[in-house]
Amino acid sequence: MQNKFSKNVYDTMERLVSMPSISGTEQESIAANKIYGSLAQVPYFKENSYNVGIENIKDDPLNRSFVWAVVNGKEYSDDTFILSGHLDVVGVEEFGHLRSAAFDIKKCTERISEMKLDESTESDIKSGNWIFGRGTADMKFGLALNMELIKEFSINRNFKGNLMILIVPGEESNSEGMLSAVPFLLKLSRSRKYRYCGMIISEPSVPEKGETDSKRLYIGSVGKIMPLFFCVGKETHVGESLNGLNPNLLVSEINRLLECNGSFSDNVSGTVTPPPMCLKQTDLKKLYSVQSPLYAASYYNVMTLKAGYEKLIEDLKNLANTAFLNVMENIFDKRNRFMKKYNQKLNFESFKPCVVTYSDILEQVKEKYKNFNSYIDQKIDIWKKERRDNQSIAVNIVRETYELYGEKKPMIIISFIPPYYPHRYMKSRDNLGRRFMNVVDKSIEYAKNELHEDIVKTDFFMGISDASYTGIDEGESSVDDLVSNIVGYDTIYKFPADELKRIDIPVIIFGGEGKDLHKYTERLNLPYSFNVVPKIYKYIILNMLC
Incomplete structure (x- = not known):
């Protein structure tokens, strides 16, 4: 790692990966409690305990929770910027005899060559620029980055407004965490007069067909209906x-x-x-x-x-x-x-x-x-x-x-039938959207001119994501008609249609560079993820909260 911050992110990621928080298991709840405990020990949150919390998901059979924390800047503003990601991962059955090493970055990276590998994976191993293990890319790196950013910004608080972190379970199943977080975010905005000016969901960028690497920033997310x-x-x-x-x-x-x-x-x-x-x-x-x-x-x-x-x-x-x-x-x-x-x-x-x-x-x-x-x-x-x-x-x-x-x-x-994921696309239809889009465009220019990285702004993240639950792009009557035809709406499936009509958070999807998500060759690129991505996050945060 080139600096102390990057090392802190790596160490936190390593601890997070070691938590086998497989979606649909009690390990999600255990991981949430550990993450909350870690944040609660940050000096700022010890002094401001009302700014950190863990919220239970109502009627959840696994007793899962989502975690949140807010750092208030030195200068007051109702602008609140959110860093979000999911703590759950998919299972590890495909790892075969390496299942015991799947949640250990060092062991998995050392032993992955024991598995059958394609040419691309073997090339990445030889480069020494990639680490392997379940959750390295999707998305324990993103969580670690968000946690270390909130810690760093809590020290000097040299920004205007509020920086929030939101960590949810269940993204790999039915997005139970984000669905439950939406009413909470709306309630918090009303009680504290917060205005959500933007959100980054820290999903990794993955190569598209024919690409050997991927540095992408997504301004939309595909929807899904069943x-x-x-x-x-x-x-x-x-x-x-x-x-x-x-x-x-x-x-x-x-x-x-x-x-x-x-x-x-x-x-x-x-x-x-x-x-x-x-x-x-x-x-x-x-x-x-x-x-x-x-x-x-x-x-x-x-x-x-x-x-x-x-x-x-x-x-x-x-x-x-x-x-x-x-x-x-x-x-x-x-x-x-x-x-x-x-x-x-x-x-x-x-x-x-x-x-x-x-x-x-x-x-x-x-x-x-x-x-x-x-x-x-x-x-x-x-x-x-x-x-x-x-x-x-x-x-x-x-x-x-x-x-x-x-x-x-x-x-x-x-x-x-559940689940339903509305499609989302960040349009410059209002002042918040235009402002965030302007900062995003400038951050891409910053990456090119200062960090010598070409990041491609891409319309849609084609993997289902929690970005779907940051607002509604459909007309209200259309959504109401659709929801009336979702079987089990408001009984087996809590879709917060009314809250989503009101919240409308501008969102992008941007994280480290990963490959082969949900496969035993899941891996994360070290140089780009640790040396470039954190600088772009800081650039966006400081330009949104100023």
């Missing part, structure tokens, strides 16, 4: 297979039409999202019998950059209607061929395509069954005790809702 197709068929005995409607046919046709369909890719200034992919497809029949299934479901990963809810739901409804028509046409054709081949004249039940949204049927069910909410709450408690994930619970909620619905006929019910 449409669910719940298909209701018409049950029949296998001896009368031509007289029913197997819902597996409906979900299969939906999958054929939607999987990798480029029409559902979003495009902004040359940045294109990958087409949708099916994350799960299943029928809901629990036990074997010679009766056809009644229900089947599938849900998909759809990524967005600017696409609005109205167009998306309309496109999904059209696709579902086409799938239904295709299935019926196929069945009619097979019925006719069967009768012609075997010279039989049979009467078959016909079905008309029916595509509805979840909010459509929910409204009618609630009107008829006044105790519907308490009924579903009891069911959710049972499903949670069975340790079902949010997605499975959402499918069950739709099933229960349909079974109380008046019209018993084949149909496709379209909804969205």
Whole structure:
């Protein structure tokens, strides 16, 4: 390390990496407590204990918490700049025999050559400029940098306004930490008259396809929405297979039409999202019998950059209607061929395509069954005790809702299920946005002229990130419509729509240089991350809080 600050960041990162804070485990809670304990021992926070805290996530089965701390500058201003990052990491199963070394930077870097490596990884090892281990890049370096910056700025406090650090769990799962932090940030801003003038989320920059290295600063983050197709068929005995409607046919046709369909890719200034992919497809029949299934479901990963809810739901409804028509046409054709081949004249039940949204049927069910909410709450408690994930619970909620619905006929019910990540893009639409963008542009010039590093300003971070929860780019009515179709909204999934409409924090994603996130070859570049990135952070902070 070239200086004391860099060494402090490295030492803190090494301690953080040694905490196996795998997402979805109690280790997240343990790590949060250790991080809080470390910050609470900083002299400034010992004297100003009201400026550091650890907040529990309400109703979290793992009792997780997020950590925050604020340093007030010598000169008063309501401007408050936030440094944020997540403390959780993904699992280490792919490390094989090196799993015991995955959380030890020194051992992992020394022994990584025991694994099968590609040419790029071997080249990086030989250079001596990279360290290996779970969380080195994603994102214990970013956390360490933020922690050491808040400590350093707490000593002289030679800035105007407030510098805040926010460390959250759950980013690698459903962003439970950031979702819970949004109402807290809004409450804090009201009680202390803070104005959030900007945020850096310390996710690493990774090489894009064809690049050998990556020094990028992202001014937007891709969104993610998960449409669910719940298909209701018409049950029949296998001896009368031509007289029913197997819902597996409906979900299969939906999958054929939607999987990798480029029409559902979003495009902004040359940045294109990958087409949708099916994350799960299943029928809901629990036990074997010679009766056809009644229900089947599938849900998909759809990524967005600017696409609005109205167009998306309309496109999904059209696709579902086409799938239904295709299935019926196929069945009619097979019925006719069967009768012609075997010279039989049979009467078959016909079905008309029916595509509805979840909010459509929910409204009618609630009107008829006044105790519907308490009924579903009891069911959710049972499903949670069975340790079902949010997605499975959402499918069950739709099933229960349909079974109380008046019209018993084949149909496709379209909804969205957790998690939902709004797309974000820092626009110069107001004074705060313009000011932050101006400082960002100057910091890139500073990096080029003073640090001799070319940092590319990039429109979108294409990995899902907590930047999605810094405001809403959609219109309010559009978001309200979308949220009404998120199954389990405000029960299994707390999406702070009202708070996000009010908070609107300008945000960038910028951190160290990493490679192979979520792989056993995850690694962090030392020279750029430790010698360049901290200087750019300080430049941005001092120019925002002045």
